[in-house]
Amino acid sequence: MERLTPRVRVVWLGLAIARAAILGGILVGAAIVLTRTGVWESAPAALVPAAAGVALLLALLRVLVVWLRYGVWRFELRDDDLYIERGVFTRVKTVVPYVRVQHVDSRRSPLERTTDLATVVVYTAGSRSSDVAIPGLTPERAEDLQESLRRLAIESAGEDAV
Numbered sequence: 001m002e003r004l005t006p007r008v009r010v011v012w013l014g015l016a017i018a019r020a021a022i023l024g025g026i027l028v029g030a031a032i033v034l035t036r037t038g039v040w041e042s043a044p045a046a047l048v049p050a051a052a053g054v055a056l057l058l059a060l061l062r063v064l065v066v067w068l069r070y071g072v073w074r075f076e077l078r079d080d081d082l083y084i085e086r087g088v089f090t091r092v093k094t095v096v097p098y099v100r101v102q103h104v105d106s107r108r109s110p111l112e113r114t115t116d117l118a119t120v121v122v123y124t125a126g127s128r129s130s131d132v133a134i135p136g137l138t139p140e141r142a143e144d145l146q147e148s149l150r151r152l153a154i155e156s157a158g159e160d161a162v
Contacts, residue, residue, distance in 0.1 A: 001074040001075065001076045001083075001085070002074065002075055002076060003073070003074055004070065004073050004134075004135065004136030004137065005117060005136050005137060005138055005141075006070070007115045007116070007117055007136070008070065008073075008115075008117060008135055008136025009066060009067070009070050010115050011109075011111050011112055011115055011117060011135070011136070012066040012069065012070070013063065013066050014111055015111070016059075016062040016063060016065070016066050017059065017062075017063075019062065020055070020058055020059035020062050021059075023055065023058060024052070024055030024056070024058070024059060025055075027051045027052075027054060027055045028048060028051045028052050028055060030051070031047045031048045031050070031051035031052075032048055034047060035047050035048060065088050068088045069086070069088050070136075072085065072086055072087060072088060072091070073085070073086045073135075073136070074086075075134055077145075077148060077149075077152070080097060080098060080156070081095050081096055081097045081098060082094075082095070082096040082098070082101075082122065082132070082149065083095055083096075084096075084132060084134065094132055096122055096124055096132055097156070098149070098152040098153045098155070098156040099153070099156040099157065100124040100125045100126065101122055101123070101124055101149060101152075101153035102123045102124060102125055103123050104120060104121070104122050104123070104146045104149045104150055104153070105120070105121045105123070105146075106118050106119065106120050106121070106139075106142045106143065106146050107119050107121060108139070112135075116138065116139065117135070117136055117137065117138065117139075118137050118138070118139045118141075118142035119133050119134065119135040119136075119137065119142070120133070120134045120137060120142050120145050120146055120149070121133045121134075122134070122149060
């Protein structure tokens with residue numbers, strides 16, 4: 001099974017830190033509003049430091065999840081399907097039969113371009129969660145994977161998906 005490029009952790013860490021900073025700002029801001037405006041008359045003096053501590057703890061947890069997420073994420077092109085394993089708390093195993101593939105895109109967000117990474121998105125026939133993304137690929141690997149999936153989808157076009 002193939003793993004993602006280790007540089008994907010930089011992208012995931014950047015996103016995790018940005019989200020943690022937003023959540024931390026909301027928590028600490030709410031604590032400051034509660035203590036300084038008189039909304040909560042008997043607010044404990046430790047409310048703002050406690051909110052900052054919770055925000056820091058949540059940020060550290062998000063960083064840990066990024067490391068664990070990288071260790072779990074794997075994918076494989078098999079004979080008849082694309083197989084993906086992912087998920088830290090809830091393990092998800094996805095099987096995409098090539099005959100169900102509608103089209104395949106590659107994309108590069110600004111953060112991915114900065115780290116020289118790409119994501120391949122596989123759109124499938126179906127209604128619920130009908131697309132699958134494989135992040136953390138080098139641009140060359142993303143192009144190769146996109147072409148391989150396109151070719152495999154064409155080859156399996158006459159087969160039955162079930």
